[in-house]
Amino acid sequence: MSSKNMKKATAYIHAGATPDASTGAIMTPIFQTSTFVQEAPGQNKGYEYARSQNPTRTALEEALAIIENGQYGLAFSSGVAATDVVMKMLSPGDEVVCGNDMYGGTYRLFTKVFERFGIVFSYVDTTAIANVEKAITDKTKLVWVETPTNPLMNITDIAAVAKITQSKNILLAVDNTFASPYLQNPLDLGADIVMHSVTKYLGGHSDVIQGALIMNDAALREKLYFLQKSCGAVPGPMDCFLVLRGIKTLGVRMKAHCENGKKIAHWLRQHDKVKKVYWPGFEDHPGHAVAKQQMHDFGGMLSFELKNDNVEEAKNVLSSTRLFSLAESLGGVESLINHPASMTHASIPREERIKNGLSDSLIRVSVGIEDADDLIDDLAQAIGA
Ligand SMILES: *Cc1c(COP(=O)(O)O)cnc(C)c1O
Numbered sequence: 001m002s003s004k005n006m007k008k009a010t011a012y013i014h015a016g017a018t019p020d021a022s023t024g025a026i027m028t029p030i031f032q033t034s035t036f037v038q039e040a041p042g043q044n045k046g047y048e049y050a051r052s053q054n055p056t057r058t059a060l061e062e063a064l065a066i067i068e069n070g071q072y073g074l075a076f077s078s079g080v081a082a083t084d085v086v087m088k089m090l091s092p093g094d095e096v097v098c099g100n101d102m103y104g105g106t107y108r109l110f111t112k113v114f115e116r117f118g119i120v121f122s123y124v125d126t127t128a129i130a131n132v133e134k135a136i137t138d139k140t141k142l143v144w145v146e147t148p149t150n151p152l153m154n155i156t157d158i159a160a161v162a163k164i165t166q167s168k169n170i171l172l173a174v175d176n177t178f179a180s181p182y183l184q185n186p187l188d189l190g191a192d193i194v195m196h197s198v199t200k201y202l203g204g205h206s207d208v209i210q211g212a213l214i215m216n217d218a219a220l221r222e223k224l225y226f227l228q229k230s231c232g233a234v235p236g237p238m239d240c241f242l243v244l245r246g247i248k249t250l251g252v253r254m255k256a257h258c259e260n261g262k263k264i265a266h267w268l269r270q271h272d273k274v275k276k277v278y279w280p281g282f283e284d285h286p287g288h289a290v291a292k293q294q295m296h297d298f299g300g301m302l303s304f305e306l307k308n309d310n311v312e313e314a315k316n317v318l319s320s321t322r323l324f325s326l327a328e329s330l331g332g333v334e335s336l337i338n339h340p341a342s343m344t345h346a347s348i349p350r351e352e353r354i355k356n357g358l359s360d361s362l363i364r365v366s367v368g369i370e371d372a373d374d375l376i377d378d379l380a381q382a383i384g385a
Contacts, residue, residue: 031050033237035049054234064214065214067181068186072215075212075240078197079177079198084109088231090141090142094141095122095137095140096119096120097121097135097136097144098123099123103197105347120139122135125154127157129160129161141171143161143164144175145161145173146178147175148179152303152362153278153302156290173195174186177201177331181196183258192217194215195213200332201330202331204333205332205333208242258299265279267379268302268379275309277302300367300368301330301365303340305361305362317383324379324382334370335365335367336366
């Protein structure tokens with residue numbers, strides 16, 4: 001059966017997994033080697049030096065392509081390393097249109113690193129397509145979209161943005177970290193590049209830092225592969241092995257994340273101390289219709305604010321949970337709770353954060369796959385504390 005015809009649940013188990021030719025090992029071995037012996041000068045088995053290629057990484061890159069419905073995958077030592085390589089396709093004077101509610105580390109990379117090299121960024125609310133269209137100039141080479149966003153769960157219509165970028169010959173890259181390939185496949189909607197912080201749902205067990213890019217176009221793949229090997233932010237084989245293992249359970253984990261996320265979102269919403277819950281599964285969420293169309297389900301990420309908007313009270317909740325661990329990151333099997341203003345999004349200036357609707361008292365949760373009733377009991381005691 002061609003891997004392209006596999007249903008998702010099957011692809012997660014079998015993508016990129018061919019038994020090891022020399023031993024029959026069902027799991028791809030961890031090729032812990034820096035170089036490969038050549039038969040004669042310039043004659044090799046497709047592997048020369050492990051910055052350029054490593055068989056464990058090749059297996060993972062094939063798996064990444066298959067599960068994102070793409071032709072090619074590239075793995076990186078972190079999510080920001082993957083983003084970094086996309087930006088390095090650009091030259092001074094080139095312009096990028098991107099969202100105004102992005103992962104803090106992406107914002108820091110754009111403003112503190114690439115602006116210094118003469119790349120010009122316009123930060124717009126991409127949930128309104130007109131803003132994207134208006135920000136595009138004849139120097140725009142790339143549109144960078146994150147959906148759902150971190151931490152406000154804003155939804156951008158990927159297909160609508162793709163229609164604009166395709167008509168103007170501009171690349172569209174989508175950070176698909178929050179959705180994971182289980183919930184959303186941006187290449188199917190017209191994006192050119194999908195980026196993942198593999199650290200999150202793909203790894204799934206909070207034990208690895210890794211990034212990925214997936215694309216369909218061979219020439220684009222060559223450009224990105226050239227930068228991957230030239231700049232060198234490649235993942236080690238052990239990390240690739242861990243992610244290959246993580247992908248096998250992506251389907252069952254995501255199903256559980258979605259079920260728990262839905263229960264907790266609804267429970268929080270009816271709580272008399274909670275002012276607002278940000279979760280795209282609610283029918284009155286401004287992005288609900290688009291989310292319903294482009295996502296398979298609504299995921300386990302959500303944020304909420306307390307009624308009085310009191311920062312101290314929010315910090316009290318954050319310090320009082322027992323099952324939810326107070327930590328950055330997301331997408332692991334265990335539930336995490338986070339204060340974006342002082343943690344994940346502290347690198348964004350306060351006035352920028354407030355302007356974009358990220359209040360000081362906002363609490364973000366990554367709902368894990370524990371028993372939902374236990375998670376609700378934990379939040380109940382923390383909010384009541
Ligand atoms: C974590 C994250 C990143 C950065 O990835 P790292 O693996 O931490 O380098 C980028 N985008 C989003 C949405 C993230 O959550």
